[in-house]
Amino acid sequence: MPDKGSDRVIGFGFMLFPPSFLDEIRARVPISQIVGARVRFDPKKSNTARGDYWACCPFHGEKTPSFHCDDRRGRYHCFGCGANGDIFRFLTELDGLSFSEAVEKLAALAGLALPKPDAFAAGQIDKRAGLYDVLEQAARFFERNLQQSSTAEAAAARTYLQQRQIGASAQKQFRLGLAPGGNNALKQFLEQAKIDTVLQQQSGLLAESEQDDNSYDRFRSRIMFPITDIKGRVIAFGGRALSPQARAKYLNSPETELFHKGRVLYNLAPARQAMRGLNGAPDQPLIVVEGYVDVVALAQAGFGSAVAPLGTALTEEQMTLLWRFCPLPVLCFDGDKAGQAAAWRALDRALPLLQTGVSLQFAVLPEGQDPDDIIRADGRARFAELLAGAAPLADILWQREITGQNFTTPESRALLEKRLYSAVSAIKDSGLRRYYMQDMKQRLWDYFRPALSRGHKRGQNLPGQSGRFAAAGAFNRSAGFGGGLVTRNLANSAFVRSARGKSFAAAFTSREAAILALLAAHPALWHENFDVLAQMEFQNAELRAFYKAQLEILGEGGLADNAGAMQARLEQKGQKAVLDKITGFMANLGVKNAQASASIEQARTALKQALALYRRAHSLHKQIREIEADLAMSATNRDFARLLALREELRRADDLEAAPDDI
Incomplete structure (x- = not known):
C-alpha cells in the first residue's frame, strides 16, 4: 500500500480508492466499533480508556479471550490463531466481502462519499x-x-x-x-x-x-x-x-x-455462517465434499458447513478461498480409487500453498460410500465420527508413499526417502518446510527401526505395505532413538540427548528473571512491548505461572504505571513467593535497573537489552535442537560443524549475562 499522502490510487474490482481516502476512514471509524459489532469484549481484561480491548476470537472457537483489538493502532491480533489486520481486512476475512464492498460499508459509517468511478x-x-x-x-x-x-x-x-x-x-x-x-x-x-x-x-x-x-x-x-x-x-x-x-x-x-469455476465453491455463503455455531451449538469445520447432492444431504443432517468444488479437483484458488474462513478445512473423499486419486491431487496442489497456521485435513470414507450414502445408511453420528477422525495432511502424504510398496532393499528405502523429501520441498514456507522435513525423518526412523528390531527377516513385508487407503493414526511410532541408522555412541552422545524430548534451560536464567522483574516494577513497559512479550516462552514452570499472572492483571485494567498495585495483585494471585525469589535473584546479581526505584528510562533500556538477549538465545536453542534431531537420524560432518558453531555462539551470548546492569 502506498505511503500516506501519496496521490496514487488503489484499485480493487472496478473501484479506485486513494490511500488518503482509506486513511480518512481509518481515522473516523475506530476498529473497536467494527469488531465490537461481532464480538463481546471482556470487561475485565479490556481497558476502554486506552482503546485496548480483549474478546474471544471470532475467527476460531475459544473459551478464554486471546483476541486483542487496539484503537490507537487500528489493528487486531489473535494470539491463539494468528489472525490480524485492520478494519478492511476484518470485514473481508470474517464476512467474505470484497475490498470494494468493505470500503463502501465503512465509508457509509464514516459519513464519507465514495470516489466517483470513471x-x-x-x-x-x-x-x-x-x-x-x-x-x-x-x-x-x-x-x-x-x-x-x-x-x-x-x-x-x-x-x-x-x-x-x-x-x-x-x-x-x-x-x-x-x-x-x-x-x-x-x-x-x-x-x-x-x-x-x-x-x-x-x-x-x-x-x-x-x-x-x-x-x-x-x-x-x-x-x-x-x-x-x-x-x-x-x-x-x-x-x-x-x-x-x-x-x-x-x-x-x-x-x-x-x-469463474475454479474460484468458486458451491454453498460457501451459507457454509461460512454455519461454521460459527449459534444458540450454544458447537462450531463446525468447513467440510469439502465432491458434489451438490452431498452438500444438500449433509445440510439436512445438521452439517450446514459443507461446500463442493464444481465438478473438478480442488484448485489452488479454491484452497486459498477455504483458508480465508477456516484454517483447517476437512476434505471428504469417496473411499474408492477415484476418491484416493482426488485426495492425492489435492495434496499435491496444497503443498506449495501451505503456510504456518493453515493446512488441510482428510476424512477418508468407507469404500464405495459417499457422504450422502453414509447419512442415509448410518445417520448423523457415523459421519460425525468420520469427521472427528480426519487425518492431517502430513499423514496422508506419508500414507501415499508407503501404500502398496515393498521396502526390503536399501534402494527401495532410499527411493521412499527421496520421494518424501521431494514432496516436502514443494512447501514454500521455509519454517513449515523445515518441520515437515523433520517429521518425515522421524516417520522413516520409526517405520523401519521397530520392524528390524522385532526380528523381521529380509524380504518380509514391513508394516503398512499393504491395505486400502486409510486415515493416518495407525502408523507404528517408536519412542526411542538409536540403532540402525546411526551408531550407538552417537545415539547416546550429548549431541543428541536433547532431541529425546529434553528441553533446554528449565531453571531460572538471569535474562528471563530480569524481564519479569522489570515488568513487575514498571508495568507501563508491558504496553510498549506487548507484541514481543506476548510471544515469550518460559521453560521454568514458576516463571511461566508468574508471567501468566501478570498478563491476567493487565487484562483486568486500571493498573497504569503503578508498581505497588502490580505487586499487590501478584500477591493476591499467590505469586508473592516467586516475586520475592525473582527480586532476590536480581539483587544478588546487582541488577539495579530491575528495581522499582530505577527510572522508567533506565528500566526501558534494560528491558530492550534483555529482550534482545532472550530472542537471540531462543533462536540459537531452537536451531541447536533441530540440528541435534537431524544428527540423531543421519550424522554428517557438516551438521557437527554447524552444531559446534551454534553452541559456541550460544556460550558467548550466555556470557553477556555476567554483566548485570546490561541485562
Whole structure:
C-alpha cells in the first residue's frame, strides 16, 4: 500500500480508492466499533480508556479471550490463531466481502462519499448488475417450474428428489429448480421479461447452435442447483440430467463475467455462517465434499458447513478461498480409487500453498460410500465420527508413499526417502518446510527401526505395505532413538540427548528473571512491548505461572504505571513467593535497573537489552535442537560443524549475562 499522502490510487474490482481516502476512514471509524459489532469484549481484561480491548476470537472457537483489538493502532491480533489486520481486512476475512464492498460499508459509517468511478468502471458495474438480475430471474423460473409445473417431466424431477431423500425444506433452502426440455422455455420467458438476448448469452444461459446463428437454452431437462457468490447472489447454475442417456450427467454454466469455476465453491455463503455455531451449538469445520447432492444431504443432517468444488479437483484458488474462513478445512473423499486419486491431487496442489497456521485435513470414507450414502445408511453420528477422525495432511502424504510398496532393499528405502523429501520441498514456507522435513525423518526412523528390531527377516513385508487407503493414526511410532541408522555412541552422545524430548534451560536464567522483574516494577513497559512479550516462552514452570499472572492483571485494567498495585495483585494471585525469589535473584546479581526505584528510562533500556538477549538465545536453542534431531537420524560432518558453531555462539551470548546492569 502506498505511503500516506501519496496521490496514487488503489484499485480493487472496478473501484479506485486513494490511500488518503482509506486513511480518512481509518481515522473516523475506530476498529473497536467494527469488531465490537461481532464480538463481546471482556470487561475485565479490556481497558476502554486506552482503546485496548480483549474478546474471544471470532475467527476460531475459544473459551478464554486471546483476541486483542487496539484503537490507537487500528489493528487486531489473535494470539491463539494468528489472525490480524485492520478494519478492511476484518470485514473481508470474517464476512467474505470484497475490498470494494468493505470500503463502501465503512465509508457509509464514516459519513464519507465514495470516489466517483470513471465512465468505464460505471459501465462495467451496470453490466454486472444486469447479469445478476437475469440470473436471479432464471433461478426463480427454474424454482417455479419444479414446484408448480404439472408436466410429467416436473413430476419425474420431484420423484427423483424424494428418492434421494431431499425434502421440501431443503429444496427451498437450496433453491432447487427444473430446466424444462424441448422448446427453449427459459429463453422465451426472459424475452417476455424484456431481457436482451446478448445479456442472456453473457450470463451463460444460452448456447450458440453449431448449425445456424440461433441460440437455445443451455440447460434442458435438468434439476438445477443455483451457484451463488459469497454474498448469496446467483452467479451460475449446475444442472443434473434427468435422463440416464444424457451426454453429461452434470453440466455447469460456462465462464462468465461473474462466474469463474475454479474460484468458486458451491454453498460457501451459507457454509461460512454455519461454521460459527449459534444458540450454544458447537462450531463446525468447513467440510469439502465432491458434489451438490452431498452438500444438500449433509445440510439436512445438521452439517450446514459443507461446500463442493464444481465438478473438478480442488484448485489452488479454491484452497486459498477455504483458508480465508477456516484454517483447517476437512476434505471428504469417496473411499474408492477415484476418491484416493482426488485426495492425492489435492495434496499435491496444497503443498506449495501451505503456510504456518493453515493446512488441510482428510476424512477418508468407507469404500464405495459417499457422504450422502453414509447419512442415509448410518445417520448423523457415523459421519460425525468420520469427521472427528480426519487425518492431517502430513499423514496422508506419508500414507501415499508407503501404500502398496515393498521396502526390503536399501534402494527401495532410499527411493521412499527421496520421494518424501521431494514432496516436502514443494512447501514454500521455509519454517513449515523445515518441520515437515523433520517429521518425515522421524516417520522413516520409526517405520523401519521397530520392524528390524522385532526380528523381521529380509524380504518380509514391513508394516503398512499393504491395505486400502486409510486415515493416518495407525502408523507404528517408536519412542526411542538409536540403532540402525546411526551408531550407538552417537545415539547416546550429548549431541543428541536433547532431541529425546529434553528441553533446554528449565531453571531460572538471569535474562528471563530480569524481564519479569522489570515488568513487575514498571508495568507501563508491558504496553510498549506487548507484541514481543506476548510471544515469550518460559521453560521454568514458576516463571511461566508468574508471567501468566501478570498478563491476567493487565487484562483486568486500571493498573497504569503503578508498581505497588502490580505487586499487590501478584500477591493476591499467590505469586508473592516467586516475586520475592525473582527480586532476590536480581539483587544478588546487582541488577539495579530491575528495581522499582530505577527510572522508567533506565528500566526501558534494560528491558530492550534483555529482550534482545532472550530472542537471540531462543533462536540459537531452537536451531541447536533441530540440528541435534537431524544428527540423531543421519550424522554428517557438516551438521557437527554447524552444531559446534551454534553452541559456541550460544556460550558467548550466555556470557553477556555476567554483566548485570546490561541485562
